[in-house]
Amino acid sequence: MSLVLSTSWNAFRHTDGSSLINEIKALGFDEVELSFNLTSAMVDDVEKLVQDRFIKVASLHNYCPIPAEVERAAALPDCYSMSSKDEEQRKHAVRQTKITIDTAVRLNAQAVVLHCGRVEIPDRTVDLIALFDKGQKGSPEFLALRDDIIRERNDVKKPFVDNTLRSLEELNAYAATRRIKLGIETRYYFREIPFFDEVALILDAFKDSQIYYWHDTGHAQLMENLGLISSHEDFLKRYGTRMLGIHLHDISGCSDHQPPGLGEMDFSRVKPYVSDATLKVIEAHQPATGAQLVKSREILQDLFNG
Numbered sequence: 001m002s003l004v005l006s007t008s009w010n011a012f013r014h015t016d017g018s019s020l021i022n023e024i025k026a027l028g029f030d031e032v033e034l035s036f037n038l039t040s041a042m043v044d045d046v047e048k049l050v051q052d053r054f055i056k057v058a059s060l061h062n063y064c065p066i067p068a069e070v071e072r073a074a075a076l077p078d079c080y081s082m083s084s085k086d087e088e089q090r091k092h093a094v095r096q097t098k099i100t101i102d103t104a105v106r107l108n109a110q111a112v113v114l115h116c117g118r119v120e121i122p123d124r125t126v127d128l129i130a131l132f133d134k135g136q137k138g139s140p141e142f143l144a145l146r147d148d149i150i151r152e153r154n155d156v157k158k159p160f161v162d163n164t165l166r167s168l169e170e171l172n173a174y175a176a177t178r179r180i181k182l183g184i185e186t187r188y189y190f191r192e193i194p195f196f197d198e199v200a201l202i203l204d205a206f207k208d209s210q211i212y213y214w215h216d217t218g219h220a221q222l223m224e225n226l227g228l229i230s231s232h233e234d235f236l237k238r239y240g241t242r243m244l245g246i247h248l249h250d251i252s253g254c255s256d257h258q259p260p261g262l263g264e265m266d267f268s269r270v271k272p273y274v275s276d277a278t279l280k281v282i283e284a285h286q287p288a289t290g291a292q293l294v295k296s297r298e299i300l301q302d303l304f305n306g
Contacts, residue, residue, distance in 0.1 A: 003301065034057055036062060040065040084120075094171060112183070184213055243278060248280060260299055
């Protein structure tokens with residue numbers, strides 16, 4: 001069973017792709033997911049290493065490489081929203097995603113992980129998290145805010161979700177010609193697309209297509225912790241049969257992207273839904289250490305192979 005490491009862990013410590021990959025290879029990882037914060041020159045460096053069979057690229061996280069007009073420090077998967085009511089921005093998001101798909105072809109990758117836009121409302125997930133961190137989960141203030149956030153999103157979401165579907169229709173057709181699979185990722189912020197039922201809306205619209213579900217352990221657990229879903233496993237029970245890949249990272253309270261094994265996440269909950277074919281990507285961020293990631297790999301290998 002192969003475990004992949006996302007370059008989100010060490011991307012900002014490097015300005016060239018060779019040193020980036022060498023640091024990961026030194027930990028014993030033979031496959032990577034390229035994150036959304038890599039320049040075109042860094043991706044070119046990685047392509048040479050792929051051609052030399054030094055490393056394999058399993059997947060890319062949109063947008064990869066960084067769009068030419070975006071500063072590296074500002075590079076995010078949501079810098080352009082495919083759900084935007086601004087038609088030029090929506091079209092640009094599609095164009096940039098096609099570049100990521102083409103890059104995946106160049107690197108012999110299987111998949112591209114997508115963020116699918118957002119409902120344009122104030123991001124109040126952070127306010128809910130602040131109450132959670134103060135130990136106020138379940139308080140009248142917490143519940144009132146949670147319910148108001150849900151109501152606000154439901155009232156205005158339709159045109160944004162419709163635009164996401166329009167964008168995905170074009171991207172699905174493009175990915176099919178290039179034989180690249182697209183993974184629709186569980187999101188962290190409640191205003192983002194898709195939320196729980198919207199995953200079904202997308203998957204039902206694109207049956208027998210290039211579009212699949214991509215599970216994120218930390219994001220799904222956050223939704224449970226904030227009471228926005230009843231259980232992390234709701235996602236897996238409903239969408240596990242369409243799951244292409246999984247981002248594996250730990251979470252303590254609402255602080256995610258920790259090395260698996262260092263937080264509160266019970267990874268045995270995801271095991272029944274993970275097959276040999278599932279792309280399994282460790283997506284830990286700084287300040288995780290290399291030694292911690294090696295230990296995480298051991299923990300996950302024991303779990304999935306046991």
